[in-house]
Amino acid sequence: MAETGFVIDRVSFAYGEKQALDDLRLAIVPGRFYGLVGPNGCGKSTLLDLLMANRRPAAGRIEYNGRCLRQYGRRELARQLALVPQEFTIHFAFTVLEVVLMGRHPYLPRFGAATGDDLAIAHQAMAAIGIGDFADRYVTELSGGEKQRVVVARALAQETPVLMLDEATSNLDVGHTMEIFNVARQRVRERGETVIAVVHNLDLAAAYCDELIFLKEGRVAACGPTRETLTPAVIEEVFGVASRVSHDDFSNALQVSFRYGG
Amino acid sequence: MTLQSSHNASKRVASLALLLLLALIGLVVLSTGLGFIRISPGAVLRVIVERVVGDTGLAAGLDPLFSYVVMDVRLPRILTAAVVGAGLAVCGVLFQGILLNPLADPYTLGISSGAAFGASLALVANVTLFGVYSVPLFAFAGAIATLLVVLYLSSFDGQMSANTLILSGVIVGAILAAGISFMKYMADEQVAMIIYWLMGSFAAKSWTDVLLALLAVSAGLAVAVFYGRDLNIMSLGGRSSDSLGVETARVRKILLITGSLVAAVCVSxxxxxxxxxxxVPHLMRFLIGPDNRRLAVLSALAGGILLLCADTVTRAVLPVEVPIGVLTALIGGPFFCYIFRRRQRGIAHG
Structure with a gap:
């Protein structure tokens, strides 16, 4: 299977009458950190759902590694793509280890139990995100930030070449946010994995993403390397606000400033 | 937790399952001996083995009446109670898992109201088309029709959320309850029969009932165990379970229909x-955790034990036979309040 990533070809999607994505054309190549940026309701989460094959495009097609997405089986796809959703509620008192081990589900036979390898991978994932000593705690008793890291560990345990973060850190403080993005960044650098992250904070996007995809009203407004696309003109076009983009020495990345408070 | 400790957990669950199984078998034998005519557990066993194996020597010296009482009167009732208890508990596990709600039960989706409506209709209209099975058949048809309406109401664009399911169940249940009230109002002498049926009873059960319930419940349990891990993962929410390779919509529908069919058979x-x-699922989850594969098996055993105990109390211990549905509500209700309070205070991990 050729590792060519995603090819999104003239894809449209609508919720009832409401057009969510319109004639989208994009290529997402392996080994890069992608940021998906745009105003609320511009179709970012919908695009992730289409890429995850949770929803089917109304028109057009999406290829992953040279094959149409709908030709993949669910389990096969779960060995390729992992998702960290924004919100995570669980109503039953599973332990953290049990939830992280659910990431191994696509690899287990129906009546097979998790093997020592699966446990090792789960523990490695928990250690990577700094929750190594959480294994026996109940997920129902964790704080929001702790829970979100459990979900990330679960997605890491899935060991997929592609990791998608859907506003995975929007409820977290800056420390926890960096922790999650650092792990994602590390996976891209060391393993050549692909990360596609929906990000609202443009400074965060600038610091971590190799490529940015700006969406506006279901269309691609701009896409390309962060240095080229994160410009006042694009921000003005997509968000309708004036900004200044400059290099910041301390973060060694682009930084976006706005004139707050009118 | 290491592999060793997860191994130990499995062993603990297995020994608990064995313990419950032995308790259930012991209880069946013991309760068969209880009643107006007392029969010792030894005599009960001898009668059963004699009837099953055909070795007449075993029951020699026993009152020939014993054979009739054990095999034709008590055992069918006792086994039906145990199997229905198991079935209701398995349904509870399924519905709580599918609806992502620890407070759901086999009746949350209006299944019971549908069955009650069907049964009331058969009683009021005095349907005797299918002989003694008229009322159960109408109850079953009512339950299934209700399920179909609820499924239709809650499906949209091939999606079906836990919330819309519960809402649809509540709406349909309310309409049916009004219908039942109206029928009670219209009925003359049948009103007592309707009330009697609605409160549940294991009196006068036959081997046909036992077999029918056993077939439905064991099939339901098998499906629950087969999809147990999928159900575990579905508790993360549909978007997450899809991304983990579970065909959430399909599995949810299969389990919903399985649970409803088992519930419908139990009610009828x-x-x-x-x-x-x-x-029962609550209690078991407290003992062994929320893994649905283990939970389904242990809940089945515990549900059988609990309902059999309740039926034996009303049949052989209390001076007057209290309707079983009333008894389970009277014992279960306060007990549930207790669990609920404990949960609120964060002591239990239900």
Missing amino acids: VSGIIGFIGLI
Whole structure:
């Protein structure tokens, strides 16, 4: 299977009458950190759902590694793509280890139990995100930030070449946010994995993403390397606000400033 | 937790399952001996083996009446109670898992109201088309028709959320309850029969009832165990479970239909018996955690034990036979309040 990533070809999607994505054309190549940026309701989460094959495009097609997405089986796809959703509620008192081990589900036979390898991978994932000593705690008793890291560990345990973060850190403080993005960044650098992250904070996007995809009203407004696309003109076009983009020495990345408070 | 400790957990679950199984078998033998005519457990066993194996020497010296009482009167009732208890508990596990709600039970989706409506209709209209099975068949048809309406109401664009399911169930249940009230109002002498049926009973059960319930419940349990891990993962929510390779929509539909069919069979055999499906999965989850594969098996055993105990109390211990549905609600209700309070205070991990 050729590792060519995603090819999104003239894809449209609508919720009832409401057009969510319109004639989208994009290529997402392996080994890069992608940021998906745009105003609320511009179709970012919908695009992730289409890429995850949770929803089917109304028109057009999406290829992953040279094959149409709908030709993949669910389990096969779960060995390729992992998702960290924004919100995570669980109503039953599973332990953290049990939830992280659910990431191994696509690899287990129906009546097979998790093997020592699966446990090792789960523990490695928990250690990577700094929750190594959480294994026996109940997920129902964790704080929001702790829970979100459990979900990330679960997605890491899935060991997929592609990791998608859907506003995975929007409820977290800056420390926890960096922790999650650092792990994602590390996976891209060391393993050549692909990360596609929906990000609202443009400074965060600038610091971590190799490529940015700006969406506006279901269309691609701009896409390309962060240095080229994160410009006042694009921000003005997509968000309708004036900004200044400059290099910041301390973060060694682009930084976006706005004139707050009118 | 290491592999060793997860191995130990499995061993603990296995020994608990064995313990419950032995308790259930012991209870069946013991309760068969209880009643107006007392029969010792030894005599009960000898009668059963004699009838099953055909070795007449075993029952020599026993009152020939014993054979009739054990095999034709008590055992069918006792086994039906145990199997229905198991079935309701398995349904509870399924519905709580599918609806992502620890407070759901086999009746949350209006299944019981549908069955009650069907049964009331058969009683009021005095349907005798299918002989003694007219009422159970109407109850079953009512339950299935209700399920179809609820599924239709809650499906949209091939999606079906836990919330819309519960809402649809509540709406349909309310309409049916009004219909039942109207029928009670219209009925003359049948009103007592309707009330009697609605409160549930295991009196006068036959081997046909036992077999029918056993077939439905064991099939339901098998499906629950087969999809147990998928159900575990579905508790993360549909978007997450899809991304983990579970065909959430399909599995949810299969389990929903399985649970409803089992519930419908249980209700049509025994009338409406509440709280078993709610409490037993709760208790078991408290003991062994929320893994649905283990939970389904252990809940089945515990549900059988609990309902059999309740039926034996009303049949052989209390001076007057209290309707079983009333008894389970009277015992189960306060007990549930207790669990609920404990949960609120964060002591239990239900």
